[in-house]
Amino acid sequence: MxxxxxxxxxxxxxxxxxxxxxxxxxxxxxxxxxxxxxxxxxxxxxxxxxxxxxxxxxxxxxxxxxxxxxxxxxxxxxxxxxxxxxxxxxxxxxxxxxxxxxxxxxxxxxxxxxxxxxxxxxxxxxxxxxxxxxxxxxxxxxxxxxxxxxxxxxxxxxxxxNLQPTMALRGGKIISENNLKGDIEFNNVTFAYPTRQQQYVLKNFNLKIPSGKTLAIVGASGNGKSTVVALIERFYDVNCGAITLDGHDIKTLDPSWLRQRVLGLISQEPILFGTSIVENIRYGRPGASDEEVKEAAKLANAHDFISNFPQGYDTMVGERGVTLSGGQKQRIAIARALLKNPTVLLLDEATSALDTESEKVVQNALENAKKGRTVVVIAHRLSTIQNADIIVVLNKGAIVEMGTHEELTRKRGYYWSLTYQQQEVPAG
Ligand SMILES: Nc1ncnc2c1ncn2[C@@H]1O[C@H](COP(=O)(O)OP(=O)(O)OP(=O)(O)O)[C@@H](O)[C@H]1O
Ligand SMILES: [Mg+2]
Known part of the structure; x- marks a missing residue:
């Protein structure tokens, strides 16, 4: 103006x-x-x-x-x-x-x-x-x-x-406690990892894991054993076919419920968090009491070594558990999975060669853990799975042999040659 x-x-x-x-x-x-x-x-x-x-x-x-x-x-x-x-x-x-x-x-x-x-x-x-x-x-x-x-x-x-998850964390059917049996079935499953679309890890894969039984998966490294476990956990969705739990496609089930309530995973490399032992075990079921944590630790053969630490259950394990030995970490991971009391136990045995003594302790812990559940165990040491109800031999993502230890040994096929390779040559 x-x-x-x-x-x-x-x-x-x-x-x-x-x-x-x-x-x-x-x-x-x-x-x-x-x-x-x-x-x-x-x-x-x-x-x-x-x-x-x-x-x-x-x-x-x-x-x-x-x-x-x-x-x-x-x-x-x-x-x-x-x-x-x-x-x-x-x-x-x-x-x-x-x-x-x-x-x-x-x-x-x-x-x-x-x-x-x-x-x-x-x-x-x-x-x-x-x-x-x-x-x-x-x-x-x-x-x-x-x-x-x-x-x-x-x-x-x-x-x-703003990233949209490809798989929702919650939502879907829940099987009631009484009807939950723990039958798992792979129907014509074909799967490739999203980062490597052209390499099929499993192709037309069929497998029945009956409830209450122990099924062992063996096979050379890189043949898709851990992948089978990752698919049951629904870390990835299958490309074709379906995985069912008690007849329900796991895609229709609530993923959080499935992982929290049904499945217990002891992975190939047990990962602990940088907090105390008791908190690490309680990770399996956050509401568990100190007594329940101790019970789980006893089942996992971990109670003795934990009690021997000056601070007992309150011992801090360091970042990712660096202050514990390999076998100790494994047993804490077993206790953590057992605290959940899962219907299905998925067990990816670590390759890390424990000495025979600690292997026996871990093995005993696992025997305790298997009671009354469906168990899928991936074995690297064949000596540990001779009692399994069914042994499946995986080769390049396909099942090449299946049966009990005796049947497969008699057959003198893949399994037999695998065990043969692992037999210790007597010294001298
Ligand atoms: N996240 C991933 N992304 C892409 N490819 C993967 C991934 N994880 C595994 N693979 C590939 O899938 C194949 C199967 O791997 P898997 O981990 O199932 O083998 P494995 O039988 O458990 O072996 P090991 O006995 O050494 O544990 C391998 O060829 C591997 O390179
Ligand atoms: Mg593996």
Missing amino acids: ISPHMTFITLLCVPTVVAVGTIFGGLLRSTSRKAQAQIEKTTAVADEAVSNIRTVRAFGMEDQEKELFDAEAVLAMILNENLGFGIGWFQAGTNLFLNGMVLITLYMGGYLLSTDKLSPGELMAYLMASQTIQRSLGQLSMLFGSVVRGVAAGSRIFEYM
């Missing part, structure tokens, strides 16, 4: 400024995203090296890991420097423009004054008003730098938050 003439000229510049600002802002945002991703990569390298420090040390790879980290850190530095320069130039440009506007106002105002179209008071008032606006815009451009960084970091977070 003070001077429509000058306002008009000032406003003329706005579209150009908005256009330039948008293009430049877009560039800065993409640089910021790249810088953010690079920092993520750098942190991952450091994280991996530090958490696997024993492996790094054992292979004397400290220098290489440091170089790897340096290379990633330098990239992150360059990207962040570029971003800093970009933001700097953006702010410089904005300030130059805004101050330029003051100059133009003074110049125009001087001209209008000399032609008596504007009074000195009006010019002062116009200057004051336009400077207030200019300062506010200057502040905004400073803010812009923080916004660019924030948006890039936020978009990474929202990417994860």
Whole structure:
């Protein structure tokens, strides 16, 4: 209102400024995203090296890991420097423009004054008003730098938050306690891991695991044994065919109920959490009392060694259980699974060669664990599964032999040759 003439000229510049600002802002945002991703990569390298420090040390790879980290850190530095320069130039440009506007106002105002179209008071008032606006815009451009960084970091977070799980965690049928038997069946199952679609791990796979029986799966490494267990746990969905529990396709069952109530898993590499032993065992059933935890530990042959620790059940196990031996970790993992009292026990025997003494202890623990349940045991040591009700020999994702230990030994086929390979040659 003070001077429509000058306002008009000032406003003329706005579209150009908005256009330039948008293009430049877009560039800065993409640089910021790249810088953010690079920092993520750098942190991952450091994280991996530090958490696997024993492996790094054992292979004397400290220098290489440091170089790897340096290379990633330098990239992150360059990207962040570029971003800093970009933001700097953006702010410089904005300030130059805004101050330029003051100059133009003074110049125009001087001209209008000399032609008596504007009074000195009006010019002062116009200057004051336009400077207030200019300062506010200057502040905004400073803010812009923080916004660019924030948006890039936020978009990474929202990417994860907006991810839709391919498999819901809850929802589906639940079999009532009385009807739950624990019969598992694979019907013509074909499966390939999503990351390796063209390599079928199981092809037209059929298997019946009757309730209350122990079924052992044997076969050379990489033949799909652990995959069978992962599919029962429904970590992945099968490509074709179906897996059923008591006649119900497990895809129609509530996954959380299935994992919490029906299945107990002792995996090939038992993973513990960096807390106390009692909390690690209670992980199997969060509501369990101290007494129940102790009972489970006794069943798993773990009570004695736990009691021998100065702090007993409150002993902290360290990150992922580093302060325990392999056999101790396994027995805690067994106790954890037993506390659940699962209908079906899935047991992926660790390959880690325990000495004969501890193997016997773990073996006894497992014998206790098997009572009254459906058990699927993946055996690497054939000596441990001779009592299994059914032994299945897997080769390249297909069953090549099936029967009891006696039947298969008599047959002199795959199983026989596997046991033959594992027989110890007497010394001397
Ligand atoms: N997450 C995965 N993504 C892609 N391929 C995988 C994955 N896990 C396993 N595989 C592949 O699937 C095949 C079967 O693996 P699986 O772990 O079932 O073998 P396994 O019989 O348990 O072997 P081992 O006796 O060594 O434990 C292998 O060829 C393996 O490379
Ligand atoms: Mg395996």
